[in-house]
Amino acid sequence: MRAGTLSDTRVLALLQRHFVCVHLPELCTKDLIADPEDLALLERLHRDALARRGGDGLGWPGFFGGEREAFLTPDGELVDMFLSLNVGTKEQRQYTPAARARPDAAVERFFRAARAVLQRVHGEVPEDLEALRDGTHPDVASRAAAAIPTPPPAPAGVQRLRVWVRNDLVMYESLVGHNLLDLDATQARALLPEKPAPQARQEWPRAAVLRLARAAYPRAAGVLLEVRDESIDGSVTSEVLAVHGDTVRGTFRGALRLSAERLEERGRRDSYRPFRGADAELAGDFEFDLAKGCFTSLRLVSTSGSGRFQHHPKVESLPYAIGVELLPDG
C-alpha cells in the first residue's frame, strides 16, 4: 500500500475530495494503540467485520493482524473492508514493482467501494467521480504535482541523516522506507580521525555503528523491535583522502551484520516474525568542515547486501540495500 493504490493520483484525488482519511499504525498488538477510545472503536469495527465476513461479502477479516483498508459512514458504520495488495489476478496483485506500476485492478476495486459508501452517505454518487476515476479531473494532475513532505529539520546544532532501506520480503518485493539519524557535533567529529591528514583512518565508535544498524534494519523486519547490541556486528572506517584548509575529504568503508536470534528481535506481531538477519558491505564519501565542525556532505551506500527471512520451512536470502544521505539544515 505504499506504492500502488495509495500512491495512485486518482485514488489520492478521490480521498482528498470526498473522504476524511484516518491512518492508524501499530496494530500488531492492541496495547500499542495509544488512545483507548480508538481501541474501543476499532474493536467494535473488528467484531462487525468478523460477523459480516462471508455474509454480505466483506473482502477481508478483522483489523488486527495486518494491513487493511475500510470505508465507514460518518456515524462509524463499517461499509466495506478490503486489502488492495491482494486484488485481482496473481499478476495484478501489488506485491511486485511491476504490478504496483499498473494498479488498475486495485484502483477499480477502490473506486467501486468508494462509490458504494458515497452513494449511501449522500444518497447519490458525486458528479465528479467518473472524472476522478478516469484521471481527467484536474485534481488528479494536481496530486501528481503535489510536493512530497520532507522530514522535519534537525534541531539547532544537530545534523540529520536520512537512512533509506530497500529490501524484499518473502511475499513483497522492494519495500522501501527511511529512518532519521541525528548527529550532534561531538558525534559527527568522532567519525573522523583526531588529526585529519591524508591516509589517516578512524574506526567509527561502536555507538555510531549501533545507531546506524538500528536505523538500517530491513523493512518489515518486525514491529517495534527490541534489538540487543549483541545482535549487531560490523564496523565502518573513515579514511581521509585530502585536507584543504578547513575542508577534509575522504571515504567510508565498512560492513554491517545483523542477526535476530530472539523473538523480541523479530517484532511484536505474534503471527509474523520472519526476520532472521541481514548483511551489507558499505562504501561512501564525505566532506567535513573543521571550522564549523560539521559535515557538508555525507553519503554511504551498500555495495552488496542480503536479508534472511523465514519462509516456512526454509530461510530465504533476499535483496537488501541501504543508502545514507545528509539532509539539508533547517
Added chain:
Amino acid sequence: MHPRAAFGLRALVLLAVLGTHATAQDTRPASAPSADPIAEALARVRAKPEEERWRTIDWRESLVTGLAEAKTAGKPVFLFTYDGTLDDGNC
C-alpha cells in the same frame, strides 16, 4: 576534476573491489561505467515519487477525531490500518 567526481572515481574503484550488487531495480549493463556510483546507488535505494505520494494525504491519526470531523463535514471515512509505521513497511 570536481571533487565530487574525483570521489566518485575513487568510490568506483572501491565498488569494483567490493563487487557491485545488482538489485531488482538495477537493469543497467554491468559494464556501464558511472561518474558517481554512490549517487547511483543512492538513487536506487531512495523512494521514488510514485512510492511516496501516500505522504501527501492529509491523514488524521485518531479514529475518534476523524469520525467527529466526518460527522461535521458529512463525509465518509477512509480508514487505513497498518502494522508498524508505513516507513517500517510491515504490511
